[in-house]
Amino acid sequence: MARQSEEPIRRKALIHDCNKGVYAAMKLTLERSSNTSRSGIWVAAGAVLILILVVLLLAVRNHRREVDNADGLLLAKGDALLRTIEAGTRAGMLRMRWGRGQLQHLLEETGRQPGVLFIAITSPSGRILAHSDRDALGLGLRLPREAKEAKGLRAVQREEADGNLTFLVWREFKPLIADSRSGRMGEHMGRMHGGDHMGGSWKDKKDHRLFPEERDKPLIVLALDRTPYDLVRNRDLRSTLVISGLLLLLGVGGIASLFWFQTYRLAKESLRDTSAMAREVVTSLPVGLMVVDRDGAVAFMNAAAEEISGLESSVVRGKPAASVLPGLMDTVDTALNAGNPLHEEEHLCRFPSGRSVPLSISASSIVHEDGGSVGRVVILRDLREVKRLEKELRHKEKLAAIGDMAAGVAHEIRNPLSSIKGIATYFRGLFDESHDARETAGVMIDEVDRLNRAVTELLTIAGPTRLVTARHNVGDLVERAVRLVEAEADSLGVTVTVEAPETPVMGILDADRLTQSLLNLFLNALQAMKETGGRLAVTLEQPPGMIRLSVADTGCGMDAATLSSIFDPYFTTKADGTGLGLAIVHNIIEAHGGTIEVNSRPDQGTRFDIGLPQGD
Template sequence: MINKKHISIYSFPWMIISAAAILLVIVVSLAVSNHNREKQYMSQILLEKGAALIKSFEAGTRTGMRAMGWNENQVQYLLQELADQADVLYIAITDINGRILAHSDPEQINARFFVKSGDQEALNPGESAKWQLTKTQSGKPAFEVYSFFNPFSGRNANRRQMGHLRQFAPRPGRAQQGRSWRIPDNSEENKQIIFIGFDRTPFIEARQQDIKITAIISLVLFILGFTGMAIMLIARNYRTTRQRLQDTSAMADQVVASLPVGLMVTDAEGRIVLHNPAAESITGLDAKSVRGQFADEMLPDNLAQLICRQQADKQIMEHELECIFLPGQKRVPLSVSSTGIINEDGAFIGSMVILRDLTEIKDLQQTVQRKEKLAAVGELAAGIAHEIRNPLSSVKGMATYFKARYAQDPEARDAAAVMVQETDRLNRVISELLEFARPSEINARPADINPVLDHSLHLVRQEAAEKNIDIRISKGQNLPHADIDSDRFIQCLLNLYLNAIQSMESSGILKVTSSPGTDENIVIQVQDNGPGIDRADLAKIFDPYFTTKASGTGLGLAIVHKIVESHNGRITVKSSPEEGTVFTITLPASANAATKEA
């Protein structure tokens, strides 16, 4: 006969397995529920946004054609402007057969619109917006909203309003191949469909991040639950309980210490009882110094307010904050999740706060925004430059003619000379615009950087001598070669030299140094002792068209930044008013890293 002690021993593993299975089912259920809810929210938000954009575009088209006499070109421009949003991949209008009549990418007009199912009729569009999950031809995931497109449907389609717009309507019996967008009518063959594709990438990435965090927290809860159950079941044996308690405590500490997110826990009175290493790294506060202290005394006010102290609240609150934890510390962008901790009796015993450092994410967002801005400015600049340069040549020719014709009239001659001078300046600005907009074509070859510095400084010595500026160069020895396009890189250096020379008064110092960096990089510094740059302007100096000079174009440093990036390098700047400015360029060493003999 099996005694009760043996029964207890045999049942112990099954109890652990049962508890783990229950926790696993709960975690999986919550994860699936959260996934479905996020998918539903994404679909609802993007569908409503897509429907609103369709209505806005129809209203804009209707207003423009009715009040301002727009034609298909202006409608195409309106479509392109409407599509110029960060989360919009494309906007297209097709006929019922799938031929593109208007598109945010004009090159797609008259092409066959890519449909996921391959069959245009399978979409079954209607007057109300519908959606489908699809991918672009390049494979990018998209949330596509579509419906019939008719800006003059319903009460706005009376004959009196449509009479003067017949010139834009499709002509019966005439093929529409090779034509751009025309006003749709109510006939079945001339119906049009509008498609708006939204970028699903941010939602997918956010969902993956949520799944990752949920998995980590679930693992912590599973381990803590397993530990608690094990301690309860073996509490009768003091010696075994003590040993297992020590092991369990070490395990829990290791899990908490290994978490990739900061974790802080306070008791019911608001005293900090747990502050893991990740939280130390994020906040800069040592765990020993904050343990036992009140949270509102040690933490910034905006973070301390999120910690529950008196009222029990099981709801998880999500916030994004910028906090300063120590004097002189930079603001730290954080994603904060806080919740109350409730015991078995329903009593509030403390709060838990999870901190995630968003610094890298914010930096990546700024980098993406900058690249998008530069791309847009480049395209705009190229178009404007080509349109202005031709008539500019005629203006300069006429100014030169009048200068010669009225050579005996000093006032007229001087006015013509000013016109020629300003025309040349404007032509120089256009050249910089084209240089900035042109894709960087780098013919990189392994080269010793020191001769490049010598040659580039030789080109500005005359201009420096005119202002009595002393040029100093310090060349590092045994530097690895760098893969550079010498002509383009010299252009980059000249822009930095000229900016430094123009910023300094007479008797200034221009210092150029080259030295080895970390990871076999090459570091080049261009330093002056001019008036420096205001702190508020430092973040904008590489933006196109930003300048502090009265006659500057604001493109010099933008071109410098573009050239350095095209060489897979990076450029940084340090400056203080009245102390001068230092530009630092870091270039990777060549794969065939030869070194210069000393």
């Protein structure tokens, strides 16, 4: 993890250093603008060659480091697994008469670990004595030539018959190490198992003899799947090549521009072109940038600032910056007038367009060579996505914490529920239809079923949502869910309407889970209209690559405080509700890779909008 977190820093440093080199070369070329055209060509060619060599050297070193890291990780993983198997064997031999059956079982369990292709114990000649695949016992294993000669932990990469690359790690199988500690262990095991159980006196053989027919010490061989590491390495290689290419293009372009400036030697034209380049860069920045002149008026806004504020640069240019950023310019002016640049201060900005956006504000003064201020630059970073992700993270953390607790409680409740229901069913059968005890037993059974449904919902929230997807007609699923609530809707005086395209809307999804989500939304809508009746409108649309579902009602609606918590587990406004329905809907939609949004106002109804990927 540390290496992964350090890698972006190293790449940024690489880009920064190379950019510094490019800028240094540009400055050097400008200082020699009085040289002849031929000398300028040689300087430019030399700078390009040096830049190419530096970038290639850095790219090769970065790629080599990634390869070495992958090999080191595989070797460390292999060594750890081998030591674990030896430790397991050693522990087993201390506690009981350890035999090949137990060792075979240990290899099979270890072989199921992710990334492990197989693990085997072989003779030096390659005959398999124990294998994670029981069917391979007695067969031969193709070992590298180094396996018969090398001592200690060794590894090699080789290509299998199917074309896949494997990382082979092997060493002598020595569950009991020949040192003073293992010597005492050996004496203890000798007394436990008898002097001849492992093939002779224990003191004469410092290693165990699980395979007495073998004269030489067996080898333990582990094959690891190298494919995931190669995929990561190839991805890093592509990233390195892209970065290197961009750096080369940047360097070559910069040097070519210098040569062009040197050739024409026109200061005014050079200044104009440089200004145009700077303006293009600023305009294309992914963060909002606003330039304020010395009089406090807006001189420039880039496209990102226009998008954030909802205002056009041509409209606000020349207007007071305080009217464009109401309340924020006072903070900027106070900090800059005190000589303190503003760095990443978070504010909620309400623009004249009526848009409220959480922003990170940075600002600094624009100072010319004489030290005088000619204006200020304000950088606006949109935090809406950051806030959304933070909210989603808090929601997931809350789900995880509540889910862990709920899962334990639910499992403890479900077992006695079965016993209670069985006893109540038994007692109900002892009385005839007219007896009060039979009705009481029926109430007990109904309450047990209700509690069991609540337990099922708890477990649904606690565990990950597993989908069984197939290609379905979403319109049919909507119609089926509507039919299930039609009777209740009629009893409450609610009119149900469905709008869907005439052509089938097909999608890859879990039909049962989506139906469950729609039922929860329909039932919530009916509950919101049970006093006054109303209209439940279901709309199905199919924009390109997406499936959109809308469930709208004309019920009592919700205020802002309720809206912010409706997807939280156990949050409910109903006296008999569990507060799990919408949380389950949220989990199901997220498991499909979709989104769910809600809009509601008190006494104006509620609308849920669901977006699902159509799938391939």
